[in-house]
Amino acid sequence: MNVAIVDYKSGNISSVINSFKEVAKDKVKIEITSDINKIKSSDKVVLPGQGSFKSCTDALKGINGLVETLNEFAINNKKPLLGICVGLQMFADTGYEEVETKGLGWISGKVTKIDNQNGKYKLPHIGWNEINILKDSRIFKDIKDKSHMYFVHSYEFVPNDKNIVSATTNYSSNHVCAVEKDNIFGTQFHPEKSDKIGLKIIDNFINL
Amino acid sequence: MLKNRIIPCLDVKNGRVVKGINFVNLKDAGDPVEQAKIYSDGGADEICFLDITASNENRDTIYEVVEKTSKKCFVPLTVGGGIRSIEDINKLLNCGADKVSINTAAVQDAKLVMKSSKKFGSQCIVVAIDAKQNGKKWEIFTHGGRNSTGIDAIEYAKKMEECGAGELLVTSMDRDGTQVGYDIELMSKISSKVNIPVIASGGVGNLNHLLEGIKSGRASAVLAASIFHYGKHSIKEAKEYLDSKGIPVRI
Numbered sequence: 001m002n003v004a005i006v007d008y009k010s011g012n013i014s015s016v017i018n019s020f021k022e023v024a025k026d027k028v029k030i031e032i033t034s035d036i037n038k039i040k041s042s043d044k045v046v047l048p049g050q051g052s053f054k055s056c057t058d059a060l061k062g063i064n065g066l067v068e069t070l071n072e073f074a075i076n077n078k079k080p081l082l083g084i085c086v087g088l089q090m091f092a093d094t095g096y097e098e099v100e101t102k103g104l105g106w107i108s109g110k111v112t113k114i115d116n117q118n119g120k121y122k123l124p125h126i127g128w129n130e131i132n133i134l135k136d137s138r139i140f141k142d143i144k145d146k147s148h149m150y151f152v153h154s155y156e157f158v159p160n161d162k163n164i165v166s167a168t169t170n171y172s173s174n175h176v177c178a179v180e181k182d183n184i185f186g187t188q189f190h191p192e193k194s195d196k197i198g199l200k201i202i203d204n205f206i207n208l
Numbered sequence: 209m210l211k212n213r214i215i216p217c218l219d220v221k222n223g224r225v226v227k228g229i230n231f232v233n234l235k236d237a238g239d240p241v242e243q244a245k246i247y248s249d250g251g252a253d254e255i256c257f258l259d260i261t262a263s264n265e266n267r268d269t270i271y272e273v274v275e276k277t278s279k280k281c282f283v284p285l286t287v288g289g290g291i292r293s294i295e296d297i298n299k300l301l302n303c304g305a306d307k308v309s310i311n312t313a314a315v316q317d318a319k320l321v322m323k324s325s326k327k328f329g330s331q332c333i334v335v336a337i338d339a340k341q342n343g344k345k346w347e348i349f350t351h352g353g354r355n356s357t358g359i360d361a362i363e364y365a366k367k368m369e370e371c372g373a374g375e376l377l378v379t380s381m382d383r384d385g386t387q388v389g390y391d392i393e394l395m396s397k398i399s400s401k402v403n404i405p406v407i408a409s410g411g412v413g414n415l416n417h418l419l420e421g422i423k424s425g426r427a428s429a430v431l432a433a434s435i436f437h438y439g440k441h442s443i444k445e446a447k448e449y450l451d452s453k454g455i456p457v458r459i
Contacts, residue, residue, distance in 0.1 A: 011329055012301040018279050051329040122405050122428065124331055124374055128211045128253055128458040148211065148458045150284060152331040152374075171210055193284050193306060195248065 002029035003206060004042035008066060009034070010059035011050025016084065019192035020046065023202045036069040044205070045073055049086025053095030053111055053155065056086045057103060067104070074106060078183045082139070082205050088179065088186030089157050097155050107181050109159035114172050121172045123154040129169045129177075131189070137166035137180040139187075139204045147197050149177070149189035157188065211458045212422050213253035213429035214446055215286075215407065216436045218243055221260045223269030241276045247436070248281040250443040253458060255281055256309070256431060259289030260352070271303045278304025288336055288377070297324050301332065309377050311336040312350040315357060315364075318371050325372030334407070335373040337361055339394060340381040346394050353381050362397050369402045376402065377431065379409040387413025387434065395425030407431050415441060415449040422455055 003024070005016055013032070020030045031038055039045060047070070049056045060066055074081040083091055092103040095111040103111070116123050128148040133140055149169075156175040159165065167178035169189070177188040185205065191198035219226050224238040244255045255277070259270040267290060274287055287300050288309030297308050314321050314335050325333045338353050339346040339361035346361035365376055378398055380391030390408045399406040405428035408421040412432040421430045435441050447457045 012306070012332065014302055014304045015278060015282075015306055018304060019282055022279070022282070050331065116403065119403050122403050124404070125210065126331070126375060126405050127213050127428065130209065151210075154330075193282060195283050199282055 001043045001206075002031055003044045003046060004031045004033055004039050005046045005048065006039065006066075006070075007032045007034050008056075008059045008063055010056045011048070011086075013048045013050075015190075015192045016046065016048045019199060019202055020206070023199050023206060028206055034063050034066065036063075036065045039066075039069050039073060044079065044208070045070070045081045046205075047081060047083045047087035047090070049084065049088075049090060051086065053086060053089055053097040053103070054099060054101045057090055057095070057101055060090070070104070074184055080183050080205070080208050081185065083184075083186035084192070085153060085188060085190060088188055089155060091179070091184065091186055092157055092159070095155070106184055107159050107164060107179060108161065109157060111155050111157050114154055114156050114175065117172055124152055125154065125171045126152050129171060129189075131167040131169050131177055132174070133167045135166050135180075137178060137185070138208055139180070139185050139201050140166065140178075141204045143197065143200060143204075148194070149187075149191070149198065150193040150195075151177070151189045153188060157186075209456050211253070211456045212427075212450070213407075214418070214443055214450075214457065215254045215256050215429055215431040216247045216252050216443065217256040217258055217409070217431050217433045219258050219260050219433065220270060220273060220289075221262075222266045223261075223273050226260070240273045241280060244277045244285075245280050247443060248283045251447060251458070252283060252443050253429070254284040254286060256286045256288070259287065261290065271299060274300060274303040274305050286334060288334070294320070294324055294327060297328060301328060305332075307332045307334050307374070309334040309336045311338065314368065315348060315350050315359065318367065321368060321371040321373055325374065330372050330374035333373050334375045334377050335368040336377040336379065337365060337368075337398075338379050338381050341391070341394070349381060353384075361394065362401055365398045365402055369404050373404060375405045375407060375428075377407045377409055380411060383411025384409075385434075386411050389413065389417040390421045390425055390427075390430075392420055392425045395421060395427050399426035405429065415446055418446055419450060419453050419455060422450070423453075
């Protein structure tokens, strides 16, 4: 089996690479690539994302054929894909960071700024927070409810269909921190930075 | 609920830890990778390396340290010390650092904070502020505390937030190394002025100081070096203590 981590030159993905390699050991091949042929032929895809919604979508669109390839992989062929942080946010129809920006449109909804309640809550939401698991997601196998995950973000994904939400976290309000829609998975938190429990989520995804 | 973070800091010089943990079971007491791993296994919420390498020819040693550490520790890793340019930041992030902490270069050129937070995202840009009390005000110092600037620390903190810093690491130079506790007034003044997280640093001598930093200093995270070295307190003890006092921590 091989897993492709999409390297579309947006943000720092070395921690994602390190964590997947740590979990995969020699059993699974981890490929870091923006080559659309390699992505097409892989069994699973990881879509990381750092920086703003706009900078990430711009970078994705900047690589010829990449968005089409991801669409084919996740929507037509229904192969497993994991979006992390802005990688998850890009599943939405529209993002409202900097300017209104079109997303991948895989999961209907929008990405908006967390309400800081007039300065009561500091942004970014940085640090360890508990997740409330709402439904059995396959990537949460052996993960306990109220586990701590590491977050760094100022924007939240607001999907229209609440049934795809697999976990929420409380900061200012209960916001979405994990989704599962068929073969598409996403986490707002960073499993690659969430210690052993985060590595377990990565392990679950690799072993889907 | 978001937890308050405990961040052990390791001073690294020429790729070796100075003032590290003095545990008997350490194979190599000067190995930053092994020490960082002990901290992350012990429940540290993040790890911080401060590179205090003075000579230019040895500056590359930190990259190797970061690269090795990031393959063993899966909690956030912040690296500070001697960062001057976008290129320095890029190199550290590529080696596996999750955040960089910029001190002197941010004072000299606020544009570096603006540009780097735009390029890499605010989440990885920490601005380190070294401040010393001067009457009723606090003044910023640079170059590891050697050079005075005349800049007001609280105004500067606000400016750095506007430039795109994701967090502020505030060190009281009056308290650093004294073990008498954080400068609570400085921490709370900065924390109430900005809407980004503040990490308190400088002066921790016991577990109650950590509590004060969070409760009275309103810090989102507390950084400490010496109380965790030499086995005086473990991260676990610190967390259990804070938990018993009603502070939300990750246990």
